[in-house]
Amino acid sequence: MPVEIVKDKWPGSVRQVTLGATAAEGGTRSHTVTVGGEASLPFMHFEAPMPNRPRVAIEIKDRRPDDWSPLLLEVWGAAADNPAEWAKAAEQAGADLIVLALSLTKADGSPTQAADAAASVKAVLGATGLPLIVFGPGQAEADNELLVAVAEAAKGERIALGICEDKNYRTIVATAMANGHLVTARTPMDVNLAKQLNILISDMGLPLDRILMDPTTGALGYGIEYGFSVMERLRLAALQGDNMTQLPMLVTPGFEAWKTKESKVGEGVPADWGNWLQRAINWEVMTAVTLLESGADIVVLRHPESVARVKAVIDGLMQPA
Amino acid sequence: MALSGIQIYKLLPQTNCKECGFPTCLAFAMKLAAKQVELASCPYVSEASKAQLAESSAPPIRLVSLKADGREVKAGNEVVLFRHEKTFYNKPGVFVKLADSLSEAELQAALKAVEAFHVNYVGIDLSLDGFAVENVSGDGARFAAAVKTVRAHSKRPLILLAGEAGLAAALPLLAGETPLVGPATDGNWQALAALAKEHKAALLVQGESLDALAELSEKIKGAGLEDLVLQPVAATLAGKLALNTHIRRLALKKNFRPLGFPTLAVAGSAEEAVQAVTKYAGFIILERFAPELAYPLLVLRENIYTDPQKPIQVQPGVYEINNPKPTDPVLVTTNFSITYFSVANEVESSGLPAWLVVVDAEGMSVLTAWAAGKFDAERIAKSFRTFNMADKVSHKRLVLPGHVAVLSGELEAELPDWEIRVGPREAVDLPKFMKQAL
Amino acid sequence: MAHTFTVTFDGFPEPVRVPSGSLLSDAVRLAGIELQQPCGGQGRCGRCAVLVQSGAVRRRSSLRLSAEDVAAGYALACQTVIEGDLQVHVPPQEKIERRLTTDRTAVEVSPPADYDPATVQPLRRYTLTLSPPSMDDQTDDWARLQTALRQQAGLSEVKVSLPVLRRIGQALRDGDWTVTVTLDMKTWDCPGCPAALIDIQPGVIPAGDPLWGVAIDIGTTTVTLWLVDLITGKVQAQASEYNQQINRGEDVISRIIYASKSPENGEEMQRLVLDTIHDVLKRACGRVGIQPEQVMKAVIAGNSTMMHLLLGIPAASIRLSPFVTAVNHVPTLSASEVGLGIHPNATVDCLPGVASYVGADITAGVYASGMETAQGITLFLDVGTNGETVLGTRDWLVTCACSAGPAFEGAGVRYGMRATRGAIEEVWINAETAEPTYRVIGGVKPSGICGSGLISLLAEMFMTGVIDKAGHYNTHLNTPRIREGEHGLEYVVAWADETYCGRDIAITHVDVDNLLRAKAAIYAGFTVMSESVGVPLDAVEQVLIGGSFGKYINVEKAVQIGLLPDMPWERFQFLGNTSVKGAYFALLDQRARQRIHEIAARMTYIELSADNSFYDAFMSAMFLPHTDYRRFPTIAAALEETTKNLSRPGS
Numbered sequence A: 001m002p003v004e005i006v007k008d009k010w011p012g013s014v015r016q017v018t019l020g021a022t023a024a025e026g027g028t029r030s031h032t033v034t035v036g037g038e039a040s041l042p043f044m045h046f047e048a049p050m051p052n053r054p055r056v057a058i059e060i061k062d063r064r065p066d067d068w069s070p071l072l073l074e075v076w077g078a079a080a081d082n083p084a085e086w087a088k089a090a091e092q093a094g095a096d097l098i099v100l101a102l103s104l105t106k107a108d109g110s111p112t113q114a115a116d117a118a119a120s121v122k123a124v125l126g127a128t129g130l131p132l133i134v135f136g137p138g139q140a141e142a143d144n145e146l147l148v149a150v151a152e153a154a155k156g157e158r159i160a161l162g163i164c165e166d167k168n169y170r171t172i173v174a175t176a177m178a179n180g181h182l183v184t185a186r187t188p189m190d191v192n193l194a195k196q197l198n199i200l201i202s203d204m205g206l207p208l209d210r211i212l213m214d215p216t217t218g219a220l221g222y223g224i225e226y227g228f229s230v231m232e233r234l235r236l237a238a239l240q241g242d243n244m245t246q247l248p249m250l251v252t253p254g255f256e257a258w259k260t261k262e263s264k265v266g267e268g269v270p271a272d273w274g275n276w277l278q279r280a281i282n283w284e285v286m287t288a289v290t291l292l293e294s295g296a297d298i299v300v301l302r303h304p305e306s307v308a309r310v311k312a313v314i315d316g317l318m319q320p321a
Numbered sequence B: 001m002a003l004s005g006i007q008i009y010k011l012l013p014q015t016n017c018k019e020c021g022f023p024t025c026l027a028f029a030m031k032l033a034a035k036q037v038e039l040a041s042c043p044y045v046s047e048a049s050k051a052q053l054a055e056s057s058a059p060p061i062r063l064v065s066l067k068a069d070g071r072e073v074k075a076g077n078e079v080v081l082f083r084h085e086k087t088f089y090n091k092p093g094v095f096v097k098l099a100d101s102l103s104e105a106e107l108q109a110a111l112k113a114v115e116a117f118h119v120n121y122v123g124i125d126l127s128l129d130g131f132a133v134e135n136v137s138g139d140g141a142r143f144a145a146a147v148k149t150v151r152a153h154s155k156r157p158l159i160l161l162a163g164e165a166g167l168a169a170a171l172p173l174l175a176g177e178t179p180l181v182g183p184a185t186d187g188n189w190q191a192l193a194a195l196a197k198e199h200k201a202a203l204l205v206q207g208e209s210l211d212a213l214a215e216l217s218e219k220i221k222g223a224g225l226e227d228l229v230l231q232p233v234a235a236t237l238a239g240k241l242a243l244n245t246h247i248r249r250l251a252l253k254k255n256f257r258p259l260g261f262p263t264l265a266v267a268g269s270a271e272e273a274v275q276a277v278t279k280y281a282g283f284i285i286l287e288r289f290a291p292e293l294a295y296p297l298l299v300l301r302e303n304i305y306t307d308p309q310k311p312i313q314v315q316p317g318v319y320e321i322n323n324p325k326p327t328d329p330v331l332v333t334t335n336f337s338i339t340y341f342s343v344a345n346e347v348e349s350s351g352l353p354a355w356l357v358v359v360d361a362e363g364m365s366v367l368t369a370w371a372a373g374k375f376d377a378e379r380i381a382k383s384f385r386t387f388n389m390a391d392k393v394s395h396k397r398l399v400l401p402g403h404v405a406v407l408s409g410e411l412e413a414e415l416p417d418w419e420i421r422v423g424p425r426e427a428v429d430l431p432k433f434m435k436q437a438l
Numbered sequence C: 001m002a003h004t005f006t007v008t009f010d011g012f013p014e015p016v017r018v019p020s021g022s023l024l025s026d027a028v029r030l031a032g033i034e035l036q037q038p039c040g041g042q043g044r045c046g047r048c049a050v051l052v053q054s055g056a057v058r059r060r061s062s063l064r065l066s067a068e069d070v071a072a073g074y075a076l077a078c079q080t081v082i083e084g085d086l087q088v089h090v091p092p093q094e095k096i097e098r099r100l101t102t103d104r105t106a107v108e109v110s111p112p113a114d115y116d117p118a119t120v121q122p123l124r125r126y127t128l129t130l131s132p133p134s135m136d137d138q139t140d141d142w143a144r145l146q147t148a149l150r151q152q153a154g155l156s157e158v159k160v161s162l163p164v165l166r167r168i169g170q171a172l173r174d175g176d177w178t179v180t181v182t183l184d185m186k187t188w189d190c191p192g193c194p195a196a197l198i199d200i201q202p203g204v205i206p207a208g209d210p211l212w213g214v215a216i217d218i219g220t221t222t223v224t225l226w227l228v229d230l231i232t233g234k235v236q237a238q239a240s241e242y243n244q245q246i247n248r249g250e251d252v253i254s255r256i257i258y259a260s261k262s263p264e265n266g267e268e269m270q271r272l273v274l275d276t277i278h279d280v281l282k283r284a285c286g287r288v289g290i291q292p293e294q295v296m297k298a299v300i301a302g303n304s305t306m307m308h309l310l311l312g313i314p315a316a317s318i319r320l321s322p323f324v325t326a327v328n329h330v331p332t333l334s335a336s337e338v339g340l341g342i343h344p345n346a347t348v349d350c351l352p353g354v355a356s357y358v359g360a361d362i363t364a365g366v367y368a369s370g371m372e373t374a375q376g377i378t379l380f381l382d383v384g385t386n387g388e389t390v391l392g393t394r395d396w397l398v399t400c401a402c403s404a405g406p407a408f409e410g411a412g413v414r415y416g417m418r419a420t421r422g423a424i425e426e427v428w429i430n431a432e433t434a435e436p437t438y439r440v441i442g443g444v445k446p447s448g449i450c451g452s453g454l455i456s457l458l459a460e461m462f463m464t465g466v467i468d469k470a471g472h473y474n475t476h477l478n479t480p481r482i483r484e485g486e487h488g489l490e491y492v493v494a495w496a497d498e499t500y501c502g503r504d505i506a507i508t509h510v511d512v513d514n515l516l517r518a519k520a521a522i523y524a525g526f527t528v529m530s531e532s533v534g535v536p537l538d539a540v541e542q543v544l545i546g547g548s549f550g551k552y553i554n555v556e557k558a559v560q561i562g563l564l565p566d567m568p569w570e571r572f573q574f575l576g577n578t579s580v581k582g583a584y585f586a587l588l589d590q591r592a593r594q595r596i597h598e599i600a601a602r603m604t605y606i607e608l609s610a611d612n613s614f615y616d617a618f619m620s621a622m623f624l625p626h627t628d629y630r631r632f633p634t635i636a637a638a639l640e641e642t643t644k645n646l647s648r649p650g651s
């Protein structure tokens, strides 16, 4: 019985965004990474081929973090003491991209200075040929100060600067424009807010193909359903032709999953939670896969085993059988 | 095509007699359009209208229910492709696979582990739904013995993965239940359909392509069986995703009856199980049981199947922002997620430590909740008591949102040993207030 | 060497010479003539229009000029290139201003052309002459009066109340057995009941003499009363006053809470509103020289909370889920029961409401607006605190309320005020310099900003980039007007030395946020409503705007901020206070009263808090003009135009 399948025809598609610049393009990356370009819902290869596979980024810090799960610190070992080493290890672990998250303070508790941030970025750029994404510590003043220094230090490398939020985007966008970088735009789990921030940023003159959006997602068990639906809605809007949602989505399941109690705590929890390490990795992987199914273009992870598993999932999702 | 409220209204008597329980025919029509009421509630619909409306209200995906000992695992009746469009209704049942090649002892151990497994997630007791016993041995008697062992240790609904011989031996053991049996394929469907029909079982229909599945389901329907479950088979995740999507779309968008059934997915890994939950599986068979997989999987299922139409709430409780110490200020707000996020974000990005007490205001913002009587002195005081705030801080000073400054007097009476400070109306002004006034 | 042209200005002897390609505004400046350019020459405000009497010009843009204006030779000086020798007239600036503000007029009310009190007015007056009693005829006074009513007025059955009974004897004798009686023939809740005798006066009252009734709108903020002569149907006096309940809370919720605290509080609220009504009643009666007791009927409209508080009915359930009123269709009452100081026997007719937050003010408004008979889809908006909206045609009506808050009424905004003398009612901002120009009601020094001024200010700040689309101030602009004030970032509209209060008048980021919320709530209300019935907004053929504020909105600005939908301006109509107007019609005509009853019964109320769709629509509207910019195509185009004209980088 021949069945005629239903194919959606979409007027719109997601923009392609390229991270990194090679020597030929004025940078020092060994290659660039392009994401986006989807003209159908995630992995509906029978409607439109996906020009770019979703990518896995590994998040590293500029110094050994104080608040990460011991499971993560254990697996990264000494590399966590040095951003350059950590970046190398991440590349080894299969990262397509490096996310360098700057700390608010140095190990001695004094505030991270612009020069420190610039130095960390330079070190990471020197250690790996992968394109780079840099997140500020997440406080407006510090973000603005450190990211301007970072943008200047990495001029020409086409890195992505984060995080732009609706109350703090002008400085970061301006420095991204001046130094040829990209930005990531983060909004709290709301379709409208995501779109609004994209409009605000593009109103400043930054081309849309230099913006990644991070709709924030929540972890499995901690609101992931909102993130899941917000991403589906954003992707649907993009395909329906809404210009201001046609941006690739960067999400941080690593950050989200590893702050849950299930991942952080190994003792004094119910036995039915199972093996701690495997549970924590499952939590990260399953959060990431859920987000891939709803349209993530870049997933930022923390544990190398998760990276391997998520990459295998992407392989499977990119093979239309 | 679904009809809009106005279109349905035009088919109703328009007398506003209120007998349906709604104040006007239009109110009823809108509920009907949202599929929240039954047409039968209006005693006055004309036959012609009934015919027109019935078309748009019949469920495009058949509801299939597996039953045993009063337990029921349902699939089907879904009406949307994306949960935000309305909601996903029937959580996919998760069944653990057991091979009849296992020894009696192994079987018992596996059964006990699953039976004992249950976790608490935000007050919901989560456990697995049943077992899928597979006739790996190829031997009917052995299969029947295995099913017998399972029934001896578990009352949960079952899926029997076996051919004619196995089913013929095992089904008589499950009288009064509705198991799912199969898979029926091109080669064996007649025999299996007959067995399923005889024992009132639902039948699993397997096929590698949509064409094959549709053809087979039509044949089986022709043999008088209604309760079917489709098992599309594909080699890769992308292939499985495509088949499940096609089936859901054809049912919903084309009302294509041959594929208007729930589907079953076999998951060998956490990753495959995630796809099954998010993308349309009606039943899931887990190849292996492990608590560290079952727990997150059941949580994911709860998450994806929550009703997105409910206001977005956060858990009431005490949120610690920037590692507060007992000397740091206590702020109060409601559990509407956006309210919570705007307060938490402002404070978090200011770097100032604080205790944020999130009161259960039924997911409403400060002003709305106050207006509706869900955020009053009594509720705030109750939260402070249940969360033991007095023990967490060394001072006793709390900051009330400026919008509900009127509550301060009553709150003083409810929490006599606390000093009530009225904060700013808007979250953006909080950091400044905290720096200057506290 | 470029060509030069000569431009001669009417009334100025010296012509000026300008190089080709110059703008008319350059020539005006060169001639030393004063010309307002509030928008900074961006072609947005239309204030720089001049009349080109002869010569060749090229108009880059004629926005805001009608086709007739252009045909007559008007051109925007800042947008018009000189292409030949010209003769130009610069009109006096004030005149243009008026021309541009014609959209602010409200429709005035007059009685229906075919008003015939003898058929549609339930209140009737009859002069009766009775045969006096005698020893032979010892029939009692009341029976005697009944006989006269039957024989001379054709009324076989008439109800009477004790107070009237007490007066009959005296009136008959004072009038020497000739009396004039006033009857209420029919009430909506008992159409078959006998007529009620309301008043009896000795002697003859000429048929043409006025018969008085009042229509009252009890607003949360303002109480309005129209004193009507029911014989001619004309409104003879109007009066309004702040609702004295304001002292017990500005919004309905606060008042419900206050009134519910104790029986005394409830009584106090009832007294406060009665006091307010008596104030306006006295004033209106004073104007025509009558006593309030001469008023024989009152029809009252108002939101459900106001109605409950007036009648002393507990209102607590209104604000608590599932939000039900005690009563939507109030039965006919008498003035003495209500405590209303008109004729004690007068009928008091409270118009019906639909739900807790859609009251009689809206059902009356729907009737007055005429939407319930419209064939095409109509949107009726009450731009007030409760933001009630009605969508429908003569076949169906849906309604919702979306607490918009009082920002547009000037409350909840730091320098907000009512639209009275001293209020800034219009603002223009120069896009290059971020400098404002404003107009003040009464032409005096400003003391604050009223609702229309706030809308205009918000629109201008947005169109010129002073705030971004999310309403955040652009601190990267080089202007002293954007500054960190006591309450955070703000924009100074008027410096202290220009103001009446001697302080800087500024709009803070919190104000902006409140305005955004108010406009977003109203817009979200009607988008959700249109979605829930499945009627797209562009299918709306007319938008009727009621509420006392509805008189003053500038459509263009209201569309720019996304308060009103982007559609051709001629679809908007301002109706003023439709609530009192509806009460007035009900007072005149029993058929109107019946229609309002039917409207209330068939309006379908949509509870916006029932699911997430309102929240979603609200978040989408919390942006300028809207997150879905495709809903506002003309604003998007205008913005593009403005940014193109601007040399400012990165704004």
Ligand code: SF4
Pocket: B012, B013, B014, B015, B016, B017, B018, B019, B020, B021, B022, B023, B024, B025, B028, B041, B042, B043, B044, B045
């Ligand atoms: S019962 Fe039928 S006719 Fe009566 S109000 Fe409901 S829908 Fe209308």
Ligand code: FES
Pocket: C036, C037, C038, C039, C040, C041, C042, C043, C044, C045, C046, C047, C048, C049, C076, C077, C078, C079
């Ligand atoms: S339109 Fe010319 S100055 Fe405004």
